[in-house]
Amino acid sequence: MQPACIVRDVVRNARSHAAAIRSAEARVVVFPELSLTGYELAAAAVSLEDAALSPIVEACAEAGSVALVGAPVEEGDDAFIAMLRVDAAGVRVAYRKCWLGGVESDRFGCGDGPRVLDVDGWRLGLGICKDTGAAQHVAGTAALGVDAYVAGLVHRPEELPEQEARAVVIARTCRAFVVFASFAGSTGDEFTETAGSSAIWSAEGIAIARTGPEVGGLARATLS
Numbered sequence: 001m002q003p004a005c006i007v008r009d010v011v012r013n014a015r016s017h018a019a020a021i022r023s024a025e026a027r028v029v030v031f032p033e034l035s036l037t038g039y040e041l042a043a044a045a046v047s048l049e050d051a052a053l054s055p056i057v058e059a060c061a062e063a064g065s066v067a068l069v070g071a072p073v074e075e076g077d078d079a080f081i082a083m084l085r086v087d088a089a090g091v092r093v094a095y096r097k098c099w100l101g102g103v104e105s106d107r108f109g110c111g112d113g114p115r116v117l118d119v120d121g122w123r124l125g126l127g128i129c130k131d132t133g134a135a136q137h138v139a140g141t142a143a144l145g146v147d148a149y150v151a152g153l154v155h156r157p158e159e160l161p162e163q164e165a166r167a168v169v170i171a172r173t174c175r176a177f178v179v180f181a182s183f184a185g186s187t188g189d190e191f192t193e194t195a196g197s198s199a200i201w202s203a204e205g206i207a208i209a210r211t212g213p214e215v216g217g218l219a220r221a222t223l224s
Contacts, residue, residue, distance in 0.1 A: 038188035
């Protein structure tokens with residue numbers, strides 16, 4: 001899903017996420033990296049108890065969805081770029097980005113390795129942006145035996161070929177579906193334009209659903 005993003009405005013972005021979840025009509029809805037704040041590395045951490053996230057919880061309850069949402073979080077003295085699992089039961093951290101890019105390490109720590117999220121018996125491997133290009137991360141996720149690999153991304157338009165190439169490598173390495181949610185439009189810091197073009201690939205690396213670069217785009221597929 002490629003929602004509109006108002007930089008650092010968690011309240012409005014959460015409402016956009018909720019609307020997207022309702023329109024997607026999907027069991028699992030994947031959002032881009034740092035989707036709740038935009039790619040603003042200095043944005044305040046998002047609390048899992050923040051009432052601003054209630055619209056997402058409510059939308060998931062109504063739609064029967066699990067949303068995978070991007071946000072900066074703090075745990076004790078440490079900060080991470082995280083993927084949050086949101087459903088009718090509330091909000092929790094599902095995954096912390098392991099492979100940091102650029103100046104991300106000035107603020108954030110590295111996560112503790114590949115993780116699997118179970119949804120209805122489906123084993124979902126998780127990644128965030130640069131993780132998708134790290135062979136060690138991909139191999140480690142494949143070793144966990146996943147049915148699909150899902151990731152939130154932010155890429156520039158000229159990086160779209162790399163985004164596509166990584167998806168094919170992951171699909172063939174993990175022998176699993178790949179789902180990439182990639183930011184569209186402007187999303188803060190140096191990303192005045194982003195690639196969008198979220199897509200879903202088969203285990204053979206063939207795109208089976210995709211959307212364009214526009215804000216609001218949705219790539220949707222039924223996996224079996």
